Amino acid sequence: MKFGEQLRSSVIREYQWYYIDYDGLKADLKRPSGSAAPAADDSTRSSRLSRREWTEEDESRFVSKLEAELDKVHTKQQVKAMEISRRIAVSEREVRDVVNRLNERGLSQDGPSEEEFMLLEEDLSDIIADVHDLAKFVQLNYTGFYKIIKKHDKMTGWHLRPVFDTRLKAKPFYKENYDASVVKLSKLYDLVRTRGNPAKGDSAAGGSQANFIRHTTKYWVHPDNVTELKLIILKHLPVLVFNASKEFEEQDSAITSIYYDNPDTWELYEGRLKKTEGAEAIRLRWYGGMQSETVFVERKTHREDWTGEKSVKARFSLKEKNVNAYLRGDLLPAAIFEKARKEGKKSEKAIAEDERLAREIQWSILKKGYKPVCRSFYHRTAFQLPADARVRISLDTELTMIREDNLDGVQRSGDNWRRMDIGVDYPFSQLPPGDIVRFPYAVLEVKLQTQLGQEPPEWVRQLISSHLVEAVPKFSKFIHGVACLFPDRINLLPFWMPQMDVDIRKPATHDFGIKRLEHSTTTSMTDEEDDDDYDSDEERPVSATAPAGESSAQGAAARNGRVRVLAADVEDQTVDGTTGDDTYIYDSDNEDDEDRLEEARRVGGWTYYQTLLSTSANAAARSTWWLLKAMVPRPRPTEVPRNERLQSLLGTGEIQQKRFKAPKGKKIYVPVRVEPKVYFAAERTFLGWLEYSIYIGTIAVTLLNFGTKQGHGASFVAAGAFTLLAIASLCYAVGIYLYRSKAIRTRRVARYYDKLGPTVLCVALFVAVALNFAFEGKNRGLW
Numbered sequence: 001m002k003f004g005e006q007l008r009s010s011v012i013r014e015y016q017w018y019y020i021d022y023d024g025l026k027a028d029l030k031r032p033s034g035s036a037a038p039a040a041d042d043s044t045r046s047s048r049l050s051r052r053e054w055t056e057e058d059e060s061r062f063v064s065k066l067e068a069e070l071d072k073v074h075t076k077q078q079v080k081a082m083e084i085s086r087r088i089a090v091s092e093r094e095v096r097d098v099v100n101r102l103n104e105r106g107l108s109q110d111g112p113s114e115e116e117f118m119l120l121e122e123d124l125s126d127i128i129a130d131v132h133d134l135a136k137f138v139q140l141n142y143t144g145f146y147k148i149i150k151k152h153d154k155m156t157g158w159h160l161r162p163v164f165d166t167r168l169k170a171k172p173f174y175k176e177n178y179d180a181s182v183v184k185l186s187k188l189y190d191l192v193r194t195r196g197n198p199a200k201g202d203s204a205a206g207g208s209q210a211n212f213i214r215h216t217t218k219y220w221v222h223p224d225n226v227t228e229l230k231l232i233i234l235k236h237l238p239v240l241v242f243n244a245s246k247e248f249e250e251q252d253s254a255i256t257s258i259y260y261d262n263p264d265t266w267e268l269y270e271g272r273l274k275k276t277e278g279a280e281a282i283r284l285r286w287y288g289g290m291q292s293e294t295v296f297v298e299r300k301t302h303r304e305d306w307t308g309e310k311s312v313k314a315r316f317s318l319k320e321k322n323v324n325a326y327l328r329g330d331l332l333p334a335a336i337f338e339k340a341r342k343e344g345k346k347s348e349k350a351i352a353e354d355e356r357l358a359r360e361i362q363w364s365i366l367k368k369g370y371k372p373v374c375r376s377f378y379h380r381t382a383f384q385l386p387a388d389a390r391v392r393i394s395l396d397t398e399l400t401m402i403r404e405d406n407l408d409g410v411q412r413s414g415d416n417w418r419r420m421d422i423g424v425d426y427p428f429s430q431l432p433p434g435d436i437v438r439f440p441y442a443v444l445e446v447k448l449q450t451q452l453g454q455e456p457p458e459w460v461r462q463l464i465s466s467h468l469v470e471a472v473p474k475f476s477k478f479i480h481g482v483a484c485l486f487p488d489r490i491n492l493l494p495f496w497m498p499q500m501d502v503d504i505r506k507p508a509t510h511d512f513g514i515k516r517l518e519h520s521t522t523t524s525m526t527d528e529e530d531d532d533d534y535d536s537d538e539e540r541p542v543s544a545t546a547p548a549g550e551s552s553a554q555g556a557a558a559r560n561g562r563v564r565v566l567a568a569d570v571e572d573q574t575v576d577g578t579t580g581d582d583t584y585i586y587d588s589d590n591e592d593d594e595d596r597l598e599e600a601r602r603v604g605g606w607t608y609y610q611t612l613l614s615t616s617a618n619a620a621a622r623s624t625w626w627l628l629k630a631m632v633p634r635p636r637p638t639e640v641p642r643n644e645r646l647q648s649l650l651g652t653g654e655i656q657q658k659r660f661k662a663p664k665g666k667k668i669y670v671p672v673r674v675e676p677k678v679y680f681a682a683e684r685t686f687l688g689w690l691e692y693s694i695y696i697g698t699i700a701v702t703l704l705n706f707g708t709k710q711g712h713g714a715s716f717v718a719a720g721a722f723t724l725l726a727i728a729s730l731c732y733a734v735g736i737y738l739y740r741s742k743a744i745r746t747r748r749v750a751r752y753y754d755k756l757g758p759t760v761l762c763v764a765l766f767v768a769v770a771l772n773f774a775f776e777g778k779n780r781g782l783w
Contacts, residue, residue: 003022003143003144003147004022004023004026007019007020007022007140007144010136010140012133012136012137014133015076015133015137018072018073018076018137019073019137019140019141019144020069020073020141020144020145020148021065021069022144022147022148024065025062025065025066025069025148026148026151028058028061028062028065029062029148029151029152029155029156030155054155054156054157054158058156059156059158059160062152063160066145066148066149066164067167069145070145070167070168070171071171073141073173074171074173076137077134077137077138077173077176078173080130080134080137081134081176083130084127084130084131084134084181085181087127087130088127088181088184088185088188091120091123091124091127091188092184092188094120094123095120095188095191095192098112098116098117098120098196099191099196102195102196103196112196114195117192117195117196120192121189121192121193124185124188124189124192125235127185128185128189128231128234128235128514129514131178131181131182131185131227131231132227132228132231132514134176135178135227135228136228138173138174138176139174139223139224141173141174142173142174145164145168146161149161149164177250178227178230179250179253179379179381182227182230182231182234182239182381183239183241185231185234186234186238186239186383187238187239189234189235189238190238193235198238198386215447215448215449216445216446216447217445217446217464217471217473218443218444218445218446218471218472218473218474218475219443219444219445219446219464219469219470219471219472220441220442220443220444220469220470220472220475220504221395221441221442221443221444221468221469221470222441222442222470222504222505223397223440223441223442224505225468225469225505226395226397226442228468228514229395229444229463229468229469230381230395231514232463232468232514233383233393233395233463234383236383236457236459237383237384237385237391237393238383238384238385238386239381239382239383240382240383240384240386240392250379251288251289251424252288253379253380253381254287254288254289254377254378254379254380254424255285255286255287255377255378255379255380255396256285256286256375256376256377256424257283257284257285257375257376257477258283258284258285258372258374258375258404258417258418259281259282259283259372259373259374259375259376259404259478259481259482260282260283260284260365260370260371260372260373261370261371261373261374261482262368262369262370262371263371263373263405263407263489264369266482266489266490267368268280268281268282268370269478269479269482269490270492271302272302272476272478272479273476273479273492273494273669274669274671274747275302275304275474275671276302276747277302277303277304278301278302278303279301279302280299280300280301280302280364281299281300281476281478282297282298282299282361282364282365282370283298283300283478284296284297284298284323284417284418285298285315286320288424289423289424290420290423290424292320293319293320293321294317294318294319294320295317295318295319295320295323296315296316296317296318297315297316297317297318297326297358297361298313298314298315299313299314299315299357299360299361300312300313301313301314304674304675314353314357315357316336316354316357316358318336322336323417324415324416324417326358326362327362327365327417329362329366332362333355333358333359333362334355336355336358337351337354337355337358371405372404372405372413372417372418373403373404373405373482373486374401374402374403374404374405374478374481374482374485375401375402375403375404375418375419375481376399376400376401376402376477376478376481377398377399377400377401377402377424377426377428378396378397378398378399378400378443378477379396379397379398379426380394380395380396381394381395381397382394382395383395390448390449391446391447391448391456391457391460392447392448393444393445393446393447393460394444394445394447395442395443395444395445396442396443396444396445397442398426398427398438399438399439399441399442399443399477400426400427400428400436400437400438400439401436401437401439401477401480401481401484401485402419402422402428402431402435402436402437402481402485403434403435403436403485404418404419407489412435435485437480437481437484437485439480440500441470441504443475443477444469446460446463446464448460466508467505467506467507467508470504470506472496472499474671475494475496476494479494480494480496483497491665491666491667492666492667492669493662493663493666493667493668493669494668494669495668495669495670495671497668498662498668671747672747672748674744674747678744679741679744682737682740682741682744682752683737685736685737685740686733686734686736686737689729689730689732689733689736689757690730690733692729692761693726693729693730693733694726696722696725696726696729696765697722697723697726699722700719700720700721700722700723700725700726701719703718703719703722703772704716704719704723717771717775718768718771718772718775718776721767721768721771721772722768722772725761725764725765725768728764729761732757736754736757740752
């Protein structure tokens with residue numbers, strides 16, 4: 001679907017007159033002012049081409065219209081953002097009023113009614129839907145501006161993008177940060193959802209979490225879906241904030257980590273990449289800005305499932321002023337925890353564990369020569385019930401990896417444990433391109449405490465199987481940063497690197513997302529309350545006055561603030577973009593043939609027919625190629641029904657496969673799970689071949705030693721065939737066993753099935769038996 005069509009199909013009713021006039025701007029590009037009045041006798045190709053030249057007047061007219069469209073979009077965005085802020089402030093006062101009345105009521109007084117809470121929840125849901133719609137409006141228009149500028153530069157030869165970038169920065173409607181609104185809405189929605197009794201506990205991110213075990217699954221999220229994802233999650237889990245007593249600031253959600261490794265061996269990188277048993281990652285992490293005084297020293301240890309243990313992240317806190325002394329070995333772990341022992345705020349057992357961890361990390365850094373190599377920075381929005389870590393969801397945005405090493409002679413961190421020329425000022429425009437990698441997606445982590453034996457909630461299962469996320473198991477910021485920042489030193493790449501060039505956006509697979517609840521306007525005007533008797537998380541039934549042919553999808557479209565095309569009402573002629581089969585927001589760039597043909601149609605004459613012939617030939621060639629591929633006989637895979645797990649993760653749609661090739665001199669490492677039973681299986685297979693080889697050898701010895709004198713020659717030939725077959729079988733078994741054992745030890749992606757050996761063995765046995773039968777029959781005079 002082209003972007004113009006997608007723009008028309010994605011229009012939200014409230015914003016329908018404020019979208020960029022993409023079709024009008026595109027038409028202006030195709031109709032320069034000089035071509036408005038062609039001469040009657042102008043029929044040559046040169047004269048037609050001269051009418052199509054893009055003049056300075058055309059450029060001025062186009063830029064003026066583009067400026068007007070930018071001003072229109074920016075104004076609407078500003079007005080709506082202020083309206084949302086005011087609505088949040090009003091809702092906050094109303095929620096606080098209801099909660100205060102609930103807490104201050106006397107023993108004989110009735111508190112707020114359930115209806116008041118339902119109305120508040122309905123209002124907050126409507127504000128959440130407004131934030132979602134505004135984010136979609138902004139994202140779609142931002143894409144439209146860059147699409148039309150790209151088309152302008154391509155068709156006219158005038159380069160407008162550098163100039164227009166400045167205009168966009170002057171009216172940055174696309175830079176609206178919704179994090180503060182998300183945090184406020186989360187607090188209010190949690191108060192209303194829990195009816196004024198939110199869960200209590202430590203809400204500081206990482207505050208009291210020292211050693212913890214979680215089952216973590218990671219996903220990529222396209223920037224277009226980040227705001228929608230946050231709004232969906234906050235309706236189920238509150239935002240976990242650093243300090244609930246202060247106003248939210250952007251740097252409060254910043255998290256920075258410094259990763260260490262040996263730049264000569266890269267043993268930590270390869271260990272984490274290959275997921276070897278006991279592989280470690282050592283990092284220093286702090287929350288907030290560079291002025292943070294507390295630094296967490298962490299060690300992540302990978303454990304194989306067959307060991308019965310879980311991967312563990314352990315850490316202890318350290319004052320920033322003591323980090324360099326600790327890393328150099330001047331500050332011993334016993335001195336670090338001396339103050340904690342005197343204060344007695346932690347148990348002696350916990351202090352002993354932290355001290356042991358500090359001693360082990362310090363020994364590893366000094367003994368193995370670990371140096372700072374990579375920094376990761378991101379803003380994290382964490383969702384979790386306070387003091388309840390059974391379900392924790394975190395969304396990391398603006399993920400950036402930065403070099404911290406001094407390997408190429410450039411003093412980045414120097415003798416310090418981190419570089420000081422940057423802080424939390426994303427996008428770090430002061431850094432050279434070789435020092436930084438900006439990750440194009442957000443990273444969603446769903447963390448479940450599986451040791452409790454609980455199934456994840458239904459909404460979590462729907463979330464991770466929706467079109468909003470792309471599963472990337474075992475994704476690591478450390479591994480990705482090192483692989484991208486040190487291309488000359490790293491030859492083993494993670495398996496997700498080829499996926500970086502693939503568009504991860506997907507069509508909607510099921511009805512999942514932000515839903516707008518219809519306001520109940522009759523409550524305050526009349527005594528009829530029938531329309532309020534429904535759960536806020538469920539769809540409202542279609543009105544009884546609706547036409548009999550109206551589907552539930554139409555009712556959902558109306559509740560979402562969008563309506564279907566009805567000829568009776570001009571203002572209702574906007575289409576719900578979520579109901580089509582193709583819900584990609586961007587079109588592809590393969591529009592060259594159509595653009596060429598449309599351009600040639602305006603020129604006319606031989607140019608048009610030549611272009612028509614060329615485009616038709618291209619289309620015919622593509623069709624012929626696909627037809628030949630379909631007709632050529634080749635092995636075709638058998639379609640296997642998708643199991644429930646794959647269906648929940650990938651849906652029922654078609655799964656596209658693509659073969660990737662690693663860059664020259666590089667290898668893409670695909671994780672291979674190896675358990676002890678794999679070794680035993682290889683040994684059993686070897687012993688099985690050995691057993692059959694012995695049987696065949698026994699047959700050969702029997703034929704050779706017990707053959708009759710008359711048939712001695714025939715018996716000798718048959719015995720020789722069986723003997724050669726037994727020897728070949730033995731050699732083949734030994735070779736396959738050595739090959740598989742080495743592949744298992746090195747965790748290579750090798751073929752552990754045998755499609756030739758058993759077939760060759762059976763054929764050889766058949767030939768040997770047939771020879772023996774033929775010679776024996778001839779010896780007995782049967783033929």
